[in-house]
Amino acid sequence: MDMSEQGPLGTTALRGELRRDEPMRRHTSWRAGGTADRAFLPADLDDLCVFLRGLPDTEPVFFVGLGSNLLVRDGGIRGTVVFTHPSLQRFFLDEGAGAAEIYAEAGVASPKVSRFAALHNLEGAEFLTGIPGTVGGALAMNAGCYGAETWDVVTRVRTVDRSGRLQIRSPEEYSIGYRHVIPFNVQDEFFVAAWFRFRHGDGTRARQTIKDLLSRRIASQPLSEPNAGSVFRNPPGDHAARLIESCGLKGMRVGAAEVSLKHANFIVNKGDALAHDIEELIVLVQETVKRQTGVALEREVQIVGETSRDGREA
Numbered sequence: 001m002d003m004s005e006q007g008p009l010g011t012t013a014l015r016g017e018l019r020r021d022e023p024m025r026r027h028t029s030w031r032a033g034g035t036a037d038r039a040f041l042p043a044d045l046d047d048l049c050v051f052l053r054g055l056p057d058t059e060p061v062f063f064v065g066l067g068s069n070l071l072v073r074d075g076g077i078r079g080t081v082v083f084t085h086p087s088l089q090r091f092f093l094d095e096g097a098g099a100a101e102i103y104a105e106a107g108v109a110s111p112k113v114s115r116f117a118a119l120h121n122l123e124g125a126e127f128l129t130g131i132p133g134t135v136g137g138a139l140a141m142n143a144g145c146y147g148a149e150t151w152d153v154v155t156r157v158r159t160v161d162r163s164g165r166l167q168i169r170s171p172e173e174y175s176i177g178y179r180h181v182i183p184f185n186v187q188d189e190f191f192v193a194a195w196f197r198f199r200h201g202d203g204t205r206a207r208q209t210i211k212d213l214l215s216r217r218i219a220s221q222p223l224s225e226p227n228a229g230s231v232f233r234n235p236p237g238d239h240a241a242r243l244i245e246s247c248g249l250k251g252m253r254v255g256a257a258e259v260s261l262k263h264a265n266f267i268v269n270k271g272d273a274l275a276h277d278i279e280e281l282i283v284l285v286q287e288t289v290k291r292q293t294g295v296a297l298e299r300e301v302q303i304v305g306e307t308s309r310d311g312r313e314a
Contacts, residue, residue, distance in 0.1 A: 014051055015043035016087070024076065024305075027083065028067035029132070030267075031226040033275045034076030034305060036062075041083050045090075045105065045166075045192060048082065053164035055080065061162065062304060063190045065107060065134030069141065069228055074275045075306030084136050085109075088192060093120055100200060101155060105193045106136030110143070110150075113196065114210055123201030124153060126209040130217055132229055139191040141300075142181050146213060151176045158193040159186075166192070179233050179300055222262040226269040231282060232297040240297055241265035244285060247292045254281040279303060 022039035025031050042048035055061065060079030064070065088107035093100060093116070100122055104113050110131040117125035130145035131138050138150040139157060151171060159167045167189065175182040183189065217223070232240035244250070244264035252259045253270075255277030260266040267281055286297050 015047045017041040024072040028070050030228050030269050032273050033072030034074045036077040036081040038080040041086050049164035065137045068133040069301050071303045073305035073307050075308040077305045099197050101195045101197050103195050104135045106191055108135045110138050117198050118203050118206035121203035122198040123206045124198040129210045129213050136191050141179050153196045155195045155197045159189040160192050162188045222260045222266050222268050227266045228301050230265045230300050231267050233300045235295050243289050247288050257281045
């Protein structure tokens with residue numbers, strides 16, 4: 001794509017890579033979905049700010065990390081996708097009295113933060129090893145597992161707005177709950193980094209906990225097949241997997257999309273599933289659980305993009 005198409009940007013203004021018609025199946029853990037009109041892979045945070053300043057105000061923008069909690073419909077995305085994982089990888093340790101902070105940019109994989117913390121004899125980050133996505137995604141949805149959530153350990157975040165301006169914000173500026181994070185007074189800002197606070201402790205113990213949690217994850221989740229993690233939020237006082245299994249839905253299929261036989265709250269791609277197949281299966285699970293148990297399951301995964309003209313392939 002000619003850089004001149006991006007508003008006032010010249011061909012040498014950007015150091016990152018700008019692509020046209022980027023297949024999103026390459027960038028989502030479900031390995032399904034249509035194409036994005038444009039995709040930008042910034043060289044670093046400064047490059048991202050330059051890019052955003054050059055975009056028209058009307059251009060839709062989507063930030064994507066590892067795509068581990070994302071379904072892109074087969075009609076693709078009209079707008080620009082910014083991929084954080086290839087380059088927003090800066091992180092470092094800032095130690096203080098009694099605690100320490102780790103600064104990590106949005107493209108850093110969450111498990112990397114947990115390992116880095118343990119390496120520096122910090123405890124409290126171990127749960128992050130069970131979150132398969134990036135820091136940016138974990139911040140956006142308050143991802144959690146094993147009894148802890150991302151914003152439990154966040155002291156402040158760095159955001160960027162559509163004009164390419166960077167801000168530092170505190171947790172008090174957001175409504176934070178189970179799998180949701182909503183800013184009180186701002187719109188169109190994206191998480192690009194965060195500071196995480198952990199306590200000084202026993203690195204050997206932390207590493208053992210990480211090892212134990214990884215073993216649990218391998219034993220209980222279908223990690224050998226394309227999936228997007230937990231599809232549904234756990235309803236209060238119950239587990240989505242239990243409800244789905246109680247309705248006899250393990251192994252239910254639409255096309256090549258299947259409710260996992262290993263973990264009922266996972267939908268796996270058995271080889272060539274379309275995004276339409278996955279979305280239809282999600283709806284069928286919701287309808288069946290509601291009919292049989294009275295519980296309305298809420299999606300945890302994000303669904304974006306356009307349906308194609310026939311409702312299936314782009």
